[in-house]
Amino acid sequence: xxxxxxxxxxxxxxxxxxxxxxxxxxxxxxxxxxxxxxxxxxxxxxxxxxxxxxxxxxxxxxxxxxxxxxxxxxxxxxxxxxxxxxxxxxxxxxxxxxxxxxxxxxxxxxxxxxxxxxxxxxxxxxxxxxxxxxxxxxxxxxxxxxxxxxxxxxxxxxxxxxxxxxxxxxxxxxxxxxxxxxxxxxxxxxxxxxxxxxxxxxxxxxxxxxxxxxxxxxxxxxxxxxxxxxxxxxxxxxxxxxxxxxxxxxxxxxxxxxxxxxxxxxxxxxxxxxxxxxxxxxxxxxxxxxxxxxxxxxxxxxxxxxxxxxxxxxxxxxxxxxxxxxx
Ligand code: SF4
Numbered sequence: 001x002x003x004x005x006x007x008x009x010x011x012x013x014x015x016x017x018x019x020x021x022x023x024x025x026x027x028x029x030x031x032x033x034x035x036x037x038x039x040x041x042x043x044x045x046x047x048x049x050x051x052x053x054x055x056x057x058x059x060x061x062x063x064x065x066x067x068x069x070x071x072x073x074x075x076x077x078x079x080x081x082x083x084x085x086x087x088x089x090x091x092x093x094x095x096x097x098x099x100x101x102x103x104x105x106x107x108x109x110x111x112x113x114x115x116x117x118x119x120x121x122x123x124x125x126x127x128x129x130x131x132x133x134x135x136x137x138x139x140x141x142x143x144x145x146x147x148x149x150x151x152x153x154x155x156x157x158x159x160x161x162x163x164x165x166x167x168x169x170x171x172x173x174x175x176x177x178x179x180x181x182x183x184x185x186x187x188x189x190x191x192x193x194x195x196x197x198x199x200x201x202x203x204x205x206x207x208x209x210x211x212x213x214x215x216x217x218x219x220x221x222x223x224x225x226x227x228x229x230x231x232x233x234x235x236x237x238x239x240x241x242x243x244x245x246x247x248x249x250x251x252x253x254x255x256x257x258x259x260x261x262x263x264x265x266x267x268x269x270x271x272x273x274x275x276x277x278x279x280x281x282x283x284x285x286x287x288x289x290x291x292x293x294x295x296x297x298x299x300x301x302x303x304x305x306x307x308x309x310x311x312x313x314x315x316x317x318x319x320x321x322x323x324x325x326x327x
Contacts, residue, residue, distance in 0.1 A: 009037045013060045019273045020055040020266045029056045032292035036061045039299035045082035047295065048075065048095060051241040052261040052287040053086045059270055061295065062086060067242040068094075068140045069155040073324060075099060084298055086290045089306075090116045093144045096306045097317045104306040107294035111286045115141040115226075118196030119175040124149035127172050131192060136172045137163055138319065139179060141198075144308045146174070147316035153323040156225050157240035159183045163191070165326045178202065182225040182232055200284045201226035204259050208280070209234035212257055216278050220253035224260040231259065248272060261287065 010030035014021075021029070033056070039045065040063075048071050049062035058065055064074045068091060075083070075095040082103045085092035090113055092106035124136060124146055138150035139159070147153055154162040154173075160183050163171050171189055173180040175196030184191040204227045212219055222244045223235035232238045237247050244258055248268055255276040258265045262281040269277045298304070308316070 017055045032296045043082045046080040047084045050087035069157040092306045105298040107298040108289040109304045111289040114199040121145045144316040147319045148312045150319045198226040204231045206230040220256040
């Protein structure tokens with residue numbers, strides 16, 4: 001890049017992401033980044049970004065980054081007036097549940113999730129009728145209305161701890177079938193599940209893992225528990241995106257593959273340019289609806305705002321707060 005006489009914040013930031021973003025693409029991002037930085041100050045706003053956001057969002061404008069659990073925990077600590085969620089709609093709802101008095105923005109209201117769309121509040125009520133007295137554990141990848149029908153929430157990072165904290169021998173765990181089956185393999189608690197799937201992680205196959213090992217000798221395979229159980233059986237490590245990051249930080253495998261959404265590898269690779277990341281790319285179309293341009297617009301207009309019916313919010317908040325109390 002040509003040195004600027006009048007450096008802008010974006011000039012400094014390019015160094016962080018030069019391994020992930022070609023120099024020729026950077027000018028297309030720089031104006032939005034500078035404008036977002038100014039607007040964050042003017043609005044007293046913070047940006048929460050999920051691990052699946054692209055590097056120019058994750059590394060350049062986000063204030064808090066992480067997986068669903070980390071974002072939910074951090075959302076309870078936010079002091080700003082405005083929270084922008086660079087993630088999907090259920091994450092913005094969770095931020096609103098935990099910060100009812102703040103303005104919570106989701107830059108694209110249509111940023112959904114195949115898991116959240118797989119189940120309705122009526123489905124949960126029917127399951128309760130079918131299994132009276134069995135507690136309902138709901139993955140955070142659900143609408144606030146579904147959380148409101150639940151006893152407690154969980155994430156892929158704390159699902160086992162949440163289930164075992166209930167002290168029962170059977171739970172209903174919704175809506176991710178594969179996460180439920182993968183957790184069932186680790187606990188003696190019996191799990192009744194639903195048939196929701198993540199459209200990104202369900203695409204990985206055990207045959208693909210074997211092919212990766214053949215094509216890239218010595219590769220260490222990290223898989224996400226939203227993937228089918230036979231994929232996890234072929235992997236060297238299984239865990240949430242936060243657990244994957246921690247594994248890379250501590251073990252530093254020279255050659256590795258993260259079987260999860262593509263931007264996760266891009267974001268972790270920015271921190272470890274010396275490691276060889278193999279990158280099969282399964283992209284989440286919902287996460288990719290969030291861009292610098294629509295974050296910029298959301299901060300300018302303070303729209304679209306997330307709102308949740310008060311009664312639903314009160315019940316859903318309880319389920320999230322119960323989860324956050326589990327350590
Ligand atoms: S990656 Fe899967 S679980 Fe995450 S938002 Fe996309 S569809 Fe939902």
